[in-house]
Amino acid sequence: MSVLFLILPLALVLVGVAVWAYIWSARGGQFDDLDTPAVRLLHDDGESRVNDVRAVSRSSADPSSTAAPR
Numbered sequence: 001m002s003v004l005f006l007i008l009p010l011a012l013v014l015v016g017v018a019v020w021a022y023i024w025s026a027r028g029g030q031f032d033d034l035d036t037p038a039v040r041l042l043h044d045d046g047e048s049r050v051n052d053v054r055a056v057s058r059s060s061a062d063p064s065s066t067a068a069p070r
Contacts, residue, residue: 025031
């Protein structure tokens with residue numbers, strides 16, 4: 001029975017923290033737009049990503065871009 005005097009207040013504190021975290025995230029706009037991040041994954045990055053890949057492959061193949069000889 002004495003354990004209940006410890007566990008019940010601890011449970012109430014944890015519930016209070018969870019409610020506070022939910023309210024804090026709701027006010028911060030975490031739940032405003034749930035669709036855009038999921039759809040953003042489907043959009044193609046376009047030409048900029050192709051240029052980035054070409055630049056990386058070009059710099060890795062270029063021997064002058066490696067470190068100085070020892």
